[in-house]
Amino acid sequence: MRHDNILGLVGALLSLLVCILALPLRLPGMTLMDIAPNWLLIWLVTWSLNRPVLIAIATGIALGLLQDGMTITDSQALIPTHTIGLAIAAGLTALLQKQRYIQEDFISVALIVFGMAVLVETIIAIQLSLFGWSLDQVWMLHQRIALTSAILSSLWSPALHFPMSRFWRWLDK
């Protein structure tokens, strides 16, 4: 393993840690209707853009497990998992880049994050519906949560994508 590979991995892990620790944080001005940007998803999209599809999916599953661990209180039996949504989002992001549908710039990354945020929240809503929650309640909440989370996450995505892509490009040189 080369030194810059290790450096890249350490950088990725550190930025991931920062994103995870930012999840429970509610800074004034960063929330909309009590919903904060989904930093984990932003990190996942940034990471998956230039990776093989399988690695992206594995990362998605790992991040889903992390987010489950941070939110699931063990007293409840049936709680939707984040692994499915994040794995699909990561796989799709990796595929998008493979097909060269879009270039890697601020706008397209923000667009991908927007779409993936809606996808992730929709998959949670589908799981909730399957678990027998009342449909009208779930889909009313889904509208609010998916849109708010998508708007906030996509607007904040350059804040993470810019330094990370600069860092990885600097490593490649």
Add this chain to the structure above:
Amino acid sequence: MQLIRNWWGRYSLQLILVGLGLGAAWTLKQTQAEVLVETYRMIAQPFQAEYSSRQILENAQVLELQYRITEIEQQNQNLRKLLNVKSLGTPEGIWSGVIGRSSDAWWQQLVINRGTNQGIKKGAIALASGGLAGRVTNVFSNSSRILLLSDPTAQVGVMISRTRNMGIMRGQEQNLGVLTFFERDPSVKPGDIVVTSPHSGLFPPGIPVGRVRSINLNRQPAPEAIIEFSVPLGQLEYVKILPFDPPE
């Protein structure tokens, strides 16, 4: 054989890393992400923000007192009828600061900076000015996680304090909850005060929860009421943790 060896030579490192990553994530999930929550607490410690929402909190305190008085009057009347009722003492609580809110838009949870080292146990209830805020669902060494009343999975057995009609209240992700009554025809009107029910297994009885905002008696299969929480759940800075052992 050569093929497999070549393949292994090319991909072994990636496979090992993927396996390590998945394993680490699984371990963290199994431990309820204790390491992450505790790290968050360590970092958040010096930045405890002081923002002013004094007015709302004071209003909530006045409301809480009104609710308490109504509840006490009601209890008094019942006591006169019954004469023999076990009195409930109010134990000392542990005050703790709120250091984080849930990490997912769908759930409503808090992270507080007190844990087993400060004597907090799972199942303890969280009070704030205004009444009930939630209960402790995960305890770590120096931090714990609280499930708020507004969480959609939080179900509280409650009672209309004026008429003793009972029901179950569910969170709605906002400062509102939905109360589903057990009876077909409950006597309830907007403005009625809602307290935790004596049949609740998760909360001690008689803690103020909120006030009835509107009622839908035609709702199937059971009538519903919209409850306004008395605690400003969106602006909690401190909560008081009262130990509570749920009767099994």
